[in-house]
Amino acid sequence: MxxxxxxxxxxxxxxxxxxxxxxxxxxxxxxxxxxxxxxxxxxxxxxxxxxxxxxxxxxxxxxxxxxxxxxxxxxxxxxxxxxxxxxxxxxxxxxxxxxxxxxxxxxxxxxxxxxxxxxxxxxxxxxxxxxxxxxxxxxxxxxxxxxxxxxxxxxxxxxxxxxxxxxxxxxxxxxxxxxxxxxxxxxxxRLLPGVLGNEASTEEESFADGLLEHPQFTRPAEWRGMTIPDVLMSGHHGEIAKWRKAQSEALTKERRPDLWSERNATTSGKDISE
Structure with a gap:
């Protein structure tokens, strides 16, 4: 050839x-x-x-x-x-x-x-x-x-x-x-600089902190009888952050116990690489 x-x-x-x-x-x-x-x-x-x-x-x-x-x-x-x-x-x-x-x-x-x-x-x-x-x-x-x-x-x-x-x-x-x-x-x-435009958008998505991403909502405020959680409409950013973290932790513990265990081992100072 x-x-x-x-x-x-x-x-x-x-x-x-x-x-x-x-x-x-x-x-x-x-x-x-x-x-x-x-x-x-x-x-x-x-x-x-x-x-x-x-x-x-x-x-x-x-x-x-x-x-x-x-x-x-x-x-x-x-x-x-x-x-x-x-x-x-x-x-x-x-x-x-x-x-x-x-x-x-x-x-x-x-x-x-x-x-x-x-x-x-x-x-x-x-x-x-x-x-x-x-x-x-x-x-x-x-x-x-x-x-x-x-x-x-x-x-x-x-x-x-x-x-x-x-x-x-x-x-x-x-x-x-x-x-x-x-x-x-x-x-x-998508992680390269400039590709997504908003670099902060990757900070709270799934796996960014060893957790699955929290639920997301948008308008309309009410859809088919279901409403957006009140905390997300409160404008209180501190409470919103706490709610989102709690939701991420609950979802990860329920759906991905492997990730939850790994994250706990990491935060407790154990070596999970072995």
Whole structure:
């Protein structure tokens, strides 16, 4: 196959000009920007991006250059006439497994185009659950390279060689990692400066303080016989804050006892990382 590596970069101040493998709207029609949070996605379905990420606040932020997205087509690194990317599982079994040499070629192509300390993540149902804390950690870095699995998964040797972290959306299996990758990116991008507009809006939402978010209400004041709690109409900000905290604590204790126990362990000074 032809070497897909890009030509040497030419720097023009904040902008970096680079040829692309496959231009896509909102992703490669604009030059890459220096020091901007970047998401790379290695996938067999590059046309799935930006997808929902191109809409609403994340799409506007993408267009405005607050973050950047690059979808890397794994098929371009496939072997042979048909660009094969998978093979049968060693030891037998159903399905196919993504080849280590093919994935390594894609990773080696992608990583020089992102900060060296950017996270490298494989979306996998056996990975650590995606959390708000993880999204905050990703938002605090320069970007992330996300690997979307397909078929029966990825050869373990690639994961071990590159020290790839595995992340999961939950205890269920998807047909591929693309939806999970978009969820990781969305959860992270919304935390970047300037994306939401009102930075305070993330301070009281679910998981911000280890608690689920309190109930929300808006006009009309009465709807189908149900009214807004009096305290929220009182104008007494101190009492409103106390009510909201009490509601968050009650909801967390009822619906997520795991979070409630973890929060109590943290506030009591215990180490919950073990």
């Amino acid at each position: 032809d070497d897909p590596k890009p030509k040497p970069l030419k720097s023009h101040g904040r902008k970096t000009i680079r040829p692309t493998l496959k231009p896509r709207e909102l992703m490669t029609h604009t030059p890459e920007l220096a020091k901007i949070w970047k998401a790379q996605v290695i996938t067999l379905l590059p046309d799935a991006f930006p997808g929902i990420l191109g809409q609403s606040l994340t799409g506007r932020a993408l267009k405005d250059g607050l973050w950047q997205l690059e979808a890397i087509d794994l098929r371009l690194f496939g072997e042979g006439k048909h660009r094969n990317v998978d093979d049968t599982p060693a030891g037998g079994g159903a399905g196919m497994v993504l080849r280590p040499d093919v994935m390594a070629a894609a990773i080696d192509h992608a990583r020089p185009k992102i900060a060296a300390h950017a996270h490298l993540i494989y979306l996998s149902p056996r990975g650590k659950p995606l959390t708000q804390h993880m999204a905050q950690s990703l938002a605090g870095g320069p970007g992330v390279t996300l690997i979307c699995g397909r078929f029966e998964g990825l050869d373990q040797r690639v994961i071990d060689h590159y020290g790839i972290a595995e992340v999961s959306l939950g205890d269920f299996v998807l047909t591929g990692g693309e939806i999970a990758a978009q969820a990781v990116i969305d959860a992270t991008v």
